[in-house]
Amino acid sequence: MRDERVEKMQDEDVDTFYSCTLCQSFAPSHVCSVSPERTGLCGAYNWMDCKASYEINPTGPNQPIKIGECLDPKLGQWKGVNEFVEKASRGATTHYNFYSMVTDPMTTCGCCECIAAMLPGCNGVMTVGRDYNGDTPCGMKFTTLAGVMGGGASSPGFVGHSKFNITQGKFIKGDGGLLRMVWMPKALKEEIKERIMKRAEALGVPDLYDKIADETVGTTEEEILPFLQKVGHPALSMDPIVG
Amino acid sequence: MGLTGIQIFKLLPKTNCTECGVPTCLAFAMNLAAGKAELDSCPYVSDEAKNQLAEASAPPIRPVAIGAGVRAFKVGGETVMFRHEKTFYNPPGIAAAVSSDIAADALDKKLKEWNALQYERVGLNLCPQLVAVKDVKGDAAAFAATAKKIAQESEFGLILISDKVDVMKAGVEACAFKKPLIYAATADNADAMGNLAKESGLPLAIKANDIDGLIALSDKLTGMGLKDLVLDSGAREMKQLFADQVAIRRAALKAGNRSLGFPTITFPCEMASNLDMETAIAAMLIAKYAGIVVLSDFKGESVFPLLLERLNIYTDPQRPMTVTQGIYEIGSPNENSPVLVTTNFSLTYFIVTGEIEGSRVPSWLLIMDTEGLSVMTAWAAGKFAGDAVGSFVKKSGIAEKVAHKKIIIPGYAASISGEMEEELPGWEIIIGPRDASLIPKFLKDRA
Numbered sequence: 001m002r003d004e005r006v007e008k009m010q011d012e013d014v015d016t017f018y019s020c021t022l023c024q025s026f027a028p029s030h031v032c033s034v035s036p037e038r039t040g041l042c043g044a045y046n047w048m049d050c051k052a053s054y055e056i057n058p059t060g061p062n063q064p065i066k067i068g069e070c071l072d073p074k075l076g077q078w079k080g081v082n083e084f085v086e087k088a089s090r091g092a093t094t095h096y097n098f099y100s101m102v103t104d105p106m107t108t109c110g111c112c113e114c115i116a117a118m119l120p121g122c123n124g125v126m127t128v129g130r131d132y133n134g135d136t137p138c139g140m141k142f143t144t145l146a147g148v149m150g151g152g153a154s155s156p157g158f159v160g161h162s163k164f165n166i167t168q169g170k171f172i173k174g175d176g177g178l179l180r181m182v183w184m185p186k187a188l189k190e191e192i193k194e195r196i197m198k199r200a201e202a203l204g205v206p207d208l209y210d211k212i213a214d215e216t217v218g219t220t221e222e223e224i225l226p227f228l229q230k231v232g233h234p235a236l237s238m239d240p241i242v243g
Numbered sequence: 244m245g246l247t248g249i250q251i252f253k254l255l256p257k258t259n260c261t262e263c264g265v266p267t268c269l270a271f272a273m274n275l276a277a278g279k280a281e282l283d284s285c286p287y288v289s290d291e292a293k294n295q296l297a298e299a300s301a302p303p304i305r306p307v308a309i310g311a312g313v314r315a316f317k318v319g320g321e322t323v324m325f326r327h328e329k330t331f332y333n334p335p336g337i338a339a340a341v342s343s344d345i346a347a348d349a350l351d352k353k354l355k356e357w358n359a360l361q362y363e364r365v366g367l368n369l370c371p372q373l374v375a376v377k378d379v380k381g382d383a384a385a386f387a388a389t390a391k392k393i394a395q396e397s398e399f400g401l402i403l404i405s406d407k408v409d410v411m412k413a414g415v416e417a418c419a420f421k422k423p424l425i426y427a428a429t430a431d432n433a434d435a436m437g438n439l440a441k442e443s444g445l446p447l448a449i450k451a452n453d454i455d456g457l458i459a460l461s462d463k464l465t466g467m468g469l470k471d472l473v474l475d476s477g478a479r480e481m482k483q484l485f486a487d488q489v490a491i492r493r494a495a496l497k498a499g500n501r502s503l504g505f506p507t508i509t510f511p512c513e514m515a516s517n518l519d520m521e522t523a524i525a526a527m528l529i530a531k532y533a534g535i536v537v538l539s540d541f542k543g544e545s546v547f548p549l550l551l552e553r554l555n556i557y558t559d560p561q562r563p564m565t566v567t568q569g570i571y572e573i574g575s576p577n578e579n580s581p582v583l584v585t586t587n588f589s590l591t592y593f594i595v596t597g598e599i600e601g602s603r604v605p606s607w608l609l610i611m612d613t614e615g616l617s618v619m620t621a622w623a624a625g626k627f628a629g630d631a632v633g634s635f636v637k638k639s640g641i642a643e644k645v646a647h648k649k650i651i652i653p654g655y656a657a658s659i660s661g662e663m664e665e666e667l668p669g670w671e672i673i674i675g676p677r678d679a680s681l682i683p684k685f686l687k688d689r690a
Contacts, residue, residue, distance in 0.1 A: 026327065026560070026561075028327065028328070102249070110561065117269070118249070118269065119269075120252070120257060120269065121257070121259070135266070137267075138267060138269055138270065139259070139265055139266030139267030139269060139270035140265075140266075140267075140270050140273075144270075146561075147561060147562075148248075148273045148274075148277065149273075150561065151328065151329050151561070155247065155248060155273070156247045156248065156249040156250075157247075157248055157249040157252070157269065158248075158273075220259070220266070220267075221259065221267070222259065242249065242252070242253060
């Protein structure tokens with residue numbers, strides 16, 4: 001699998017990320033940046049794919065970005081990326097962070113596989129995929145979320161990401177990483193069960209999988225909070241998510 | 244301009260009481276940030292937060308409601324300069340004008356004709372919404388009588404046009420229940436018109452000679468406590484009006500100019516000597532930001548293209564148009580009629596339906612919910628896969644309506660036939676033409 005090759009890489013290993021501007025046909029100011037540990041939010045392009053795409057078509061939608069000086073290692077912001085994004089978005093976006101959904105997150109075109117949203121009442125985040133049509137604890141269904149935050153906007157508190165990205169090392173690392181995850185649709189959770197277990201183990205909370213609520217627990221913050229307290233979800237004891 | 248959803252959220256009560264109509268404070272904050280909600284909807288927000296939020300959270304262009312009943316509508320509330328940036332929300336009102344001295348039978352005839360101008364397209368009823376009553380001789384009684392007749396005997400909303408306050412007052416009394424738009428407050432009568440609008444709680448149009456004049460008037464009336472304003476920059480010449488429309492929208496959205504943060508009203512009927520030219524001007528205005536266009540008349544050939552143009556521009560480009568999943572009867576099909584299946588993208592549906600109708604072969608058309616994707620896209624996205632289509636056919640209940648077990652699938656989805664056969668034992672899966680235009684020949688050859 002292509003994803004496996006990338007899985008062994010870390011953002012620190014490379015000096016070049018890749019842009020993706022395929023979605024500018026309908027979100028004209030949106031610019032994706034793909035790093036080894038942040039695959040494209042559509043789930044279709046990882047860093048390797050972008051590299052290959054560039055080598056096949058050097059003037060295409062995937063351009064190399066020399067990331068340059070790191071401005072914020074925790075939230076994931078680089079000078080070179082900012083400069084590229086500002087130019088490619090024609091001034092609409094001046095900067096964004098790779099590893100945060102709370103502070104100036106990356107923009108979203110609308111074709112994201114999943115959308116993560118902050119759940120202030122639970123001091124955590126949730127994520128929902130395209131395949132789940134029901135209500136979610138943030139009060140918005142996937143389609144509403146996509147409408148609210150799509151179109152190339154950076155919407156603090158929300159970020160589009162791929163399914164694969166959930167278990168990548170840098171997933172919302174600046175906000176506390178995967179340990180912030182308090183709710184996912186059951187099907188999505190089960191689909192990536194093995195990878196969640198593995199990642200959770202590495203983060204030192206091997207039973208995280210069973211602590212993440214799903215729609216069988218509830219679809220409002222009020223419903224899932226008692227569950228999180230009962231199982232002792234790590235997010236509850238983290239720093240407040242809304243600063 | 245522009246607090247983010249999170250910044251707004253921090254100032255809200257965070258109780259998720261749902262009384263504003265959305266399930267969480269966060270969702271409400273996002274709507275506020277997008278200019279799609281008003282802070283007043285939250286009953287528990289603190290005064291301190293209110294002050295902080297008022298400026299940032301009011302929509303940059305205020306939505307104004309006009310009319311009552313089935314043709315009531317809202318204009319304004321827009322958040323972008325160009326449709327592709329997001330979407331346009333509230334389609335403009337289309338109006339035709341009558342004089343206040345029109346004879347009752349002539350008015351009857353017009354209302355009857357105008358009422359008939361309704362068109363079904365993509366499951367929507369397209370129709371103009373307004374009649375404008377123009378005061379001609381300062382005759383308050385005639386003005387009120389005409390307004391009353393329109394308000395009571397038709398579905399149309401009204402625009403009351405007079406610069407005389409006493410005449411306007413009579414008109415307002417006659418039809419206030421229909422929530423008419425008062426046109427217009429000018430520099431000369433702003434106090435009196437403003438008070439009338441305030442007392443009656445009706446939206447008020449303001450007319451000036453240029454944009455600077457509009458700003459002065461708008462500030463004055465807002466200062467009097469009026470909220471629902473509609474702007475007329477006074478231009479009656481194409482180039483200047485176009486420039487004004489763009490300038491007003493830009494000022495409200497890009498410069499955060501509150502004085503110009505209202506929808507506009509325009510008068511093609513005062514800009515040309517014949518309805519054809521008026522219609523052309525109206526077409527330009529519908530594309531370029533007008534909140535209301537007033538024509539001198541409605542004719543099928545003039546109003547229909549405008550309604551379609553309006554539909555096209557104001558549909559949400561982020562969502563494909565869809566039709567409801569189910570069984571559609573075309574012609575009067577019986578138990579031996581052919582059964583076809585396709586996706587619920589509205590264009591697919593209308594093209595396929597049109598071609599089946601054209602074939603004059605009565606048929607059953609099964610429309611499957613593919614989230615608005617066309618045949619090839621749905622197939623590529625796995626939403627028109629053989630097992631899914633098969634299971635849909637099974638559950639649709641078509642088997643009880645026909646005496647045969649044959650189903651025609653789109654030619655471009657030929658590769659799903661094998662899986663469909665597995666899902667539908669005993670059914671014959673027939674591969675139809677790739678292009679809808681070949682459906683008539685296909686159906687006739689089989690009949």
